[in-house]
Amino acid sequence: MVLGLRRFTLRTRLCLIVAIILAPALILAGMLSLRSIAAERIHIEEGLGRTLSHLSVEIDREIQSTTALLVVLARSHYLQIDDLEGFHRYASEISNELGIQIVVHRPQLDKRVISTGVPWNETPELTMPAVRLEAEQQAIQTGKTVISDVFFGPVSQRLLVSAIMPVMRNGTAEYVLSIGIPIRKFSEILENAPPGEGRLAVVLDRSNTVVARSEKSELFAGTKVLSEFADRTSGTEGVLDHTNREGIPFHWVFRRLQRTGWLVTVGVKTAVLDASARTTFAYTATAGTTLFAVAIGLTFLLGGRLEHRFGTLGIDRRPTREEFALFFDSAPNGVVLVDHNGIVLLTNAPLERMFGYTQTDLLGQPVETLIPNQLRAAHVEHRQAFVRSPVPRVMGTERNLLGRRKDGSEFPIEVGLYPITIQTAQYIMATVIDITERSRAAKALSNALTERNRLRRHLMRSAEDERLRLSHELHDQTGQTLTAATLAAKEVENFVDADGRQRLTKLNALLDQMGRTLHKVAWELRPASIDELGLAAMLDNYVTDWSDQTGVAAEFYGKGEDIDNLPDEVRTTIYRVIQEALTNIAKHASEANQVSVVISRAGTVLQLTIDDNGDGFDLAEKLGTPSKYGSLGIPSMRERLSMIGGTLEIESSEGIGTTVFARIPIEPEEALL
Amino acid sequence: MKDKTRIVLADDHPIVLTGLRNLIESEPDFAVVGEATSGPEALKVIRDARPDIAIIDISMPGMSGIVLTRRLSEEAKDVKILMLTLHEDRAYLKQALDAGARGYVVKRSAAANLVSAVRSVIAGGIYIDPAIVHRVFSRSPVSNRVPMPEVRDLTDREVEVLRLSSLGLTNKEISHRIGVGVKSVETFKSRGLAKLEIQSRADLLRYASQVGWLADI
Numbered sequence: 001m002v003l004g005l006r007r008f009t010l011r012t013r014l015c016l017i018v019a020i021i022l023a024p025a026l027i028l029a030g031m032l033s034l035r036s037i038a039a040e041r042i043h044i045e046e047g048l049g050r051t052l053s054h055l056s057v058e059i060d061r062e063i064q065s066t067t068a069l070l071v072v073l074a075r076s077h078y079l080q081i082d083d084l085e086g087f088h089r090y091a092s093e094i095s096n097e098l099g100i101q102i103v104v105h106r107p108q109l110d111k112r113v114i115s116t117g118v119p120w121n122e123t124p125e126l127t128m129p130a131v132r133l134e135a136e137q138q139a140i141q142t143g144k145t146v147i148s149d150v151f152f153g154p155v156s157q158r159l160l161v162s163a164i165m166p167v168m169r170n171g172t173a174e175y176v177l178s179i180g181i182p183i184r185k186f187s188e189i190l191e192n193a194p195p196g197e198g199r200l201a202v203v204l205d206r207s208n209t210v211v212a213r214s215e216k217s218e219l220f221a222g223t224k225v226l227s228e229f230a231d232r233t234s235g236t237e238g239v240l241d242h243t244n245r246e247g248i249p250f251h252w253v254f255r256r257l258q259r260t261g262w263l264v265t266v267g268v269k270t271a272v273l274d275a276s277a278r279t280t281f282a283y284t285a286t287a288g289t290t291l292f293a294v295a296i297g298l299t300f301l302l303g304g305r306l307e308h309r310f311g312t313l314g315i316d317r318r319p320t321r322e323e324f325a326l327f328f329d330s331a332p333n334g335v336v337l338v339d340h341n342g343i344v345l346l347t348n349a350p351l352e353r354m355f356g357y358t359q360t361d362l363l364g365q366p367v368e369t370l371i372p373n374q375l376r377a378a379h380v381e382h383r384q385a386f387v388r389s390p391v392p393r394v395m396g397t398e399r400n401l402l403g404r405r406k407d408g409s410e411f412p413i414e415v416g417l418y419p420i421t422i423q424t425a426q427y428i429m430a431t432v433i434d435i436t437e438r439s440r441a442a443k444a445l446s447n448a449l450t451e452r453n454r455l456r457r458h459l460m461r462s463a464e465d466e467r468l469r470l471s472h473e474l475h476d477q478t479g480q481t482l483t484a485a486t487l488a489a490k491e492v493e494n495f496v497d498a499d500g501r502q503r504l505t506k507l508n509a510l511l512d513q514m515g516r517t518l519h520k521v522a523w524e525l526r527p528a529s530i531d532e533l534g535l536a537a538m539l540d541n542y543v544t545d546w547s548d549q550t551g552v553a554a555e556f557y558g559k560g561e562d563i564d565n566l567p568d569e570v571r572t573t574i575y576r577v578i579q580e581a582l583t584n585i586a587k588h589a590s591e592a593n594q595v596s597v598v599i600s601r602a603g604t605v606l607q608l609t610i611d612d613n614g615d616g617f618d619l620a621e622k623l624g625t626p627s628k629y630g631s632l633g634i635p636s637m638r639e640r641l642s643m644i645g646g647t648l649e650i651e652s653s654e655g656i657g658t659t660v661f662a663r664i665p666i667e668p669e670e671a672l673l
Numbered sequence: 674m675k676d677k678t679r680i681v682l683a684d685d686h687p688i689v690l691t692g693l694r695n696l697i698e699s700e701p702d703f704a705v706v707g708e709a710t711s712g713p714e715a716l717k718v719i720r721d722a723r724p725d726i727a728i729i730d731i732s733m734p735g736m737s738g739i740v741l742t743r744r745l746s747e748e749a750k751d752v753k754i755l756m757l758t759l760h761e762d763r764a765y766l767k768q769a770l771d772a773g774a775r776g777y778v779v780k781r782s783a784a785a786n787l788v789s790a791v792r793s794v795i796a797g798g799i800y801i802d803p804a805i806v807h808r809v810f811s812r813s814p815v816s817n818r819v820p821m822p823e824v825r826d827l828t829d830r831e832v833e834v835l836r837l838s839s840l841g842l843t844n845k846e847i848s849h850r851i852g853v854g855v856k857s858v859e860t861f862k863s864r865g866l867a868k869l870e871i872q873s874r875a876d877l878l879r880y881a882s883q884v885g886w887l888a889d890i
Contacts (some may be wrong), residue, residue: 476732479759480686483780487692490784494699508784515781519761532737533764539765556877596874600841607841611874649843653859657876661843 004088009315011303018299019292026288033284044273045239048253051195052266056187056255059203063163063260066179067145069094070165073102074177079167085120092116101156101180107140107173117155129154131207132162139164141174146638147260148207150183150222159183159222163212183221186212198272204263211262220245233263237658241270334432337420340387342367342380345427354434356406367430372404387426390419403432414437457569457643464526464572471525474518478506482518486511527575528618534564536599537572543597550586552612558599563606570664573640574599574608577648578632581610581660589614589658592642606666611659616652637662678795681707681722683715683741684730684757693728693757693783700788712736713764716744719752726794729774730788731765739765739772746773752796757783761805774798787812793826831865839874 078087091102095116135148160180166173201214208230235256254265334351403413529538545552592614646664709715712735731738755776793800
């Protein structure tokens with residue numbers, strides 16, 4: 001885990017830790033807010049219940065007061081003495097006072113109905129609405145006051161409910177008294193005690209017809225509620241979720257009134273009920289998220305600061321400005337940044353030390369300040385060329401680039417150039433290395449090599465000179481003496497007898513043998529003909545002799561080339577290389593039957609090409625076995641050639657043969673060597 | 674009895690000269706009429722003495738025997754020249770004969786053959802020492818056969834490869850130059866050589882100089 005975390009920066013780790021701590025806290029807060037949402041819901045439901053109770057009481061009171069009035073009317077003396085006209089007068093006063101309609105009739109006697117809304121003389125014979133009649137039947141049967149369902153009053157021309165009371169005499173209903181209460185009365189109750197925003201109170205009669213509604217009562221009164229709603233509210237009290245008539249989801253509490261059997265119900269829009277939950281949730285979520293974001297943000301910012309104090313450089317944090325400057329100044333090499341015009345913009349301490357300047361000396365100066373006067377013009381051109389085609393490159397490796405210190409002294413440098421483009425501005429960053437030591441070492445090495453070569457060449461020359469001397473000695477001195485000896489022996493022949501002559505013949509044979517050996521040794525040491533006949537003639541002769549000895553057809557091509565006036569060393573080398581190559585062919589190229597030795601001149605290069613059509617060999621294989629390769633005398637050929645600035649190439653391919661390419665520069669200054 | 678054969682000896686080694694004189698003079702019909710130990714001296718002596726034959730060493734101070742012979746064949750045509758030398762290289766023999774010498778004797782066989790050599794040359798013949806005579810005729814029968822099929826028999830590639838090869842470029846260099854692999858260069862080359870019936874580089878150069886490939890060197 002720790003190792004896993006190490007992959008992240010300190011800042012990231014801190015943020016992770018804060019997130020891990022904060023998340024459970026936020027979840028807890030969420031749970032608490034959910035509980036408070038539940039509490040809020042209960043609170044709303046309790047409010048609904050209170051409203052319901054209040055409304056129930058109000059409605060009961062209205063009914064009760066109406067019933068009370070009925071009792072008063074029933075006991076009035078007009079009815080005791082059957083003075084209906086007096087009763088009409090009396091009832092009309094009350095009805096005008098209370099805004100109700102009082103109706104009385106004698107169900108046993110006639111169909112005449114006396115109503116306060118109609119003058120006494122004009123009392124018509126009215127057909128009672130079925131709802132009204134049904135309630136009256138019930139009242140007559142039970143002998144108790146009955147409250148009818150809602151019906152449309154034919155006299156008052158509005159929706160009413162009737163409180164109906166039979167006036168009993170001797171066990172039968174003498175009169176039936178009723179008071180028509182306009183349902184407006186109930187609407188007013190609801191309107192006077194509004195259930196609140198987003199809430200709705202409804203009163204239904206026993207047949208589920210709307211008696212009153214806290215809103216839009218005029219629209220819905222007298223209409224039936226949905227049968228499903230009616231079914232689900234058949235109990236005495238309860239709770240249900242159902243849409244209202246306008247299709248809006250509501251949460252309802254209801255209670256059935258004992259006296260009337262009516263249903264009082266108060267509902268709150270589910271939206272309102274849930275609104276608090278939603279709001280709470282939204283608040284909690286917003287607050288939680290904000291808190292989380294702020295915490296992480298602060299940790300991030302703080303973490304950034306901590307990183308600088310505790311974090312690992314490069315992994316946890318970037319270097320600060322100061323650190324960067326320190327690194328820049330601690331670079332092992334000098335660094336200078338210039339713009340595309342070569343103006344110095346930035347230097348580091350090593351560069352300043354190297355050139356003996358302070359930073360302020362150089363800023364704004366052309367970079368050519370740092371190089372010697374005689375190189376400046378050329379440098380400007382180089383720099384412009386670099387700006388035109390900026391590819392990273394190193395200067396000063398092949399040609400000697402010099403730097404110039406403030407005090408005017410010069411020293412060898414190597415410069416690396418790196419183009420930098422920031423937006424559209426072009427810059428060049430140059431790293432500068434003081435290569436004084438390197439140059440010195442290189443020079444020392446070069447001197448040592450030169451000296452070594454000089455010694456080798458000297459050694460080789462000495463050996464060659466010695467061979468020449470020995471060859472001459474043997475050939476010219478010993479050889480001549482031997483000739484004289486044979487001639488002397490010949491002279492003696494005249495003075496001796498046959499026996500002596502026989503001995504002389506033996507002596508002559510010995511002398512002849514000696515002469516042959518002498519000649520061979522001298523010739524192998526160094527053919528005198530190189531010097532006496534010229535190299536071309538000698539080589540032609542040499543190749544032919546070689547061909548005779550080996551039986552391999554061989555030809556020298558190049559007699560036309562002017563090689564006789566080459567320096568002695570060059571001529572000797574040519575001879576030795578050809579000698580070595582032909583020896584190789586005789587030794588190794590057993591299949592060869594065609595050999596060419598060619599000397600040609602290409603400009604200032606003398607080319608020596610020796611090829612055979614033997615087996616050839618795999619060069620790589622030969623190189624893999626140095627001893628065998630060495631036996632080909634190739635290193636010695638190469639060595640000899642390198643002494644005079646020449647090169648050696650060998651190409652060999654199996655089945656085709658081997659070609660030795662030796663190239664010798666014969667430029668005048670080379671010739672002087 | 675006719676006159677003695679008049680002989681001049683030229684050799685820079687006095688003891689050899691002495692030995693020669695004794696050898697020559699042991700023949701009754703030979704007479705040494707002059708001696709010299711350097712090239713210029715020999716020229717003077719021979720011009721003055723006008724011998725029948727001059728026996729000359731090749732290696733001499735002042736003027737080599739070859740040069741001396743050349744001078745004499747212009748200035749004293751009647752003097753026959755016989756080379757007597759330590760050199761057994763064919764090159765010397767050839768140069769001597771080219772210069773106008775009528776005889777060539779190597780010193781180690783002088784005691785045995787010089788006298789007969791002098792007689793042969795005096796008789797108008799040419800004498801070449803048996804010790805090296807085989808070399809005159811033993812040249813390996815390589816070339817001088819000039820293959821001349823038309824260049825047009827070759828493909829452009831073959832021509833280019835052969836041309837560059839005749840200029841002395843290695844196969845690798847040719848491969849870089851014309852942008853094909855080394856193996857392909859080898860193939861072009863051997864195919865081209867086969868078409869031209871050329872077997873050696875020497876023949877290739879000979880051919881190249883004839884068709885002008887080497888012109889730009």
